Structure formats: structure tokens, C-alpha cells
Amino acid sequence: MEATETQKPWFYESGGQRKGGFSEQEMISLITSGEITRGAVVWRNGLSDWTKLETTELAAHLDKTAPPPLSGEHVNNTVVWVLAFAPLIGLIFESIVAGMVYNGSEYRIEQALSSAEFWYITLALNLALSFWDEKRLEQSGIDTSKFKGMTWLIPVYLYQRAKALKHNPAYFIVWLVCFALMLTV
The missing domain is CATH 3.30.1490 (Dna Ligase; domain 1)
Known part of the structure; x- marks a missing residue:
């Protein structure tokens, strides 16, 4: 044209x-x-x-009744900080489940944890928190379309979130450290 x-x-x-x-x-x-x-x-x-x-x-x-998105400094970061520690929190939940399944047998619980028998608990916790955080961002009016497809890839999501909201990437770094600590158990 x-x-x-x-x-x-x-x-x-x-x-x-x-x-x-x-x-x-x-x-x-x-x-x-x-x-x-x-x-x-x-x-x-x-x-x-x-x-x-x-x-x-x-x-x-533009619709004047719809307020603009919250800026990064006004977004509630409670969920993302819980997500940052989710690898360790998930490990605690795995220990609790292993304790219930193996009736307190310390040897069997330790064996279940070292072989990552209940790995899906930590994964489910991380995914649930990540998706919940993204929904909270959407409710804040933030365009999360750039995160679509990455929410399940937690460290990528955390890095993109920090960058998009102009935040310090501290929660991204904390998640990486917690994940590394979880792997040493």
C-alpha cells in the first residue's frame, strides 16, 4: 500500500x-x-x-475507565519470593510425604529423597507458584504475553519477569541457588 x-x-x-x-x-x-x-x-x-x-x-x-498497568515497584512480589525458595520448600514437602509413606523409617526416607522418588512434588509446587504469579501480574494489568510458553520454565520466567518489571534479578538468583542446594541433597 x-x-x-x-x-x-x-x-x-x-x-x-x-x-x-x-x-x-x-x-x-x-x-x-x-x-x-x-x-x-x-x-x-x-x-x-x-x-x-x-x-x-x-x-x-483507549478505555479511560481501565487504569494503566501497575509499575514494577507497585507489583506485589510475595508469590514470586515464595517461588524463589520453592526448590527447598518442595524438598521439605517431599520429606514430609516420604515420612508419611514410609512410616518414619529414616533409612527409607533418606533413600527416597536421595533417589528423588517424589520429585514431582517440587515440580508441581514450582509450576503452580509460577502460574499463580503470572495470573497475579495479569490482574495488575501487566501484559504477560511475553511470558507465555515460558511460565513452566521457571528460571527463564523469573529472569524475564525481573527484566520486564525492571526489578533486580534477586529472586531469579535465589531460585538458582536454592535449586543448586536441592541437587546436593
Whole structure:
């Protein structure tokens, strides 16, 4: 589509692909239909680079009743810190289950732990906390689409989360240390 400067065709990013060019009216329709939302990256002739939708003149068409996403400093990090220690917490749960299954036999409990007989308990705990944390981020209005597919890969998720929210990667590092400690048992 050949566009003149007066038409100023708009483009937006979706799933890592450039979509467009659209007229301003078409963009307004995409915004009101919910196809494009707050946080979307857009570009048109006259802009030097891709920019957030809410910093353009199209921001007037965003739903004003929906607040912007919480910034990283205002996001509740309780779940992510529990997740950071989840490898060790999971090991404690594995010990409890082994104790219940083997009726307190210390030798058998130790053998079950050293052979990682109940490994799935720690895995389930890590996954549950990771998915719960992602849902809490979504409730904060944060676009978690960049995490999709990575939530189950805990260290990658934690690193991406810290980067996206401009946090210190401390919870990522703590998880790695706890995981390494868990492996030494």
C-alpha cells in the first residue's frame, strides 16, 4: 500500500509481527474492539521509532475507565519470593510425604529423597507458584504475553519477569541457588 504523508498510515506490533498500514479511523476501530490495547507498540509516518500506544494521539480512544498497568515497584512480589525458595520448600514437602509413606523409617526416607522418588512434588509446587504469579501480574494489568510458553520454565520466567518489571534479578538468583542446594541433597 503506497501511502502519502497526509494519510499517515499506522502500524502496530502483534506477536512479533508488524501489522498495517491502517488509517487513523481503522486504528480507532481496532482500539475500540479491543484488538489493540494499552501497552501496544505502534508506528506511523512522522514517528522516529515504535512507541507505546498511550503516548500517541490515539491514546484518547483507549478505555479511560481501565487504569494503566501497575509499575514494577507497585507489583506485589510475595508469590514470586515464595517461588524463589520453592526448590527447598518442595524438598521439605517431599520429606514430609516420604515420612508419611514410609512410616518414619529414616533409612527409607533418606533413600527416597536421595533417589528423588517424589520429585514431582517440587515440580508441581514450582509450576503452580509460577502460574499463580503470572495470573497475579495479569490482574495488575501487566501484559504477560511475553511470558507465555515460558511460565513452566521457571528460571527463564523469573529472569524475564525481573527484566520486564525492571526489578533486580534477586529472586531469579535465589531460585538458582536454592535449586543448586536441592541437587546436593
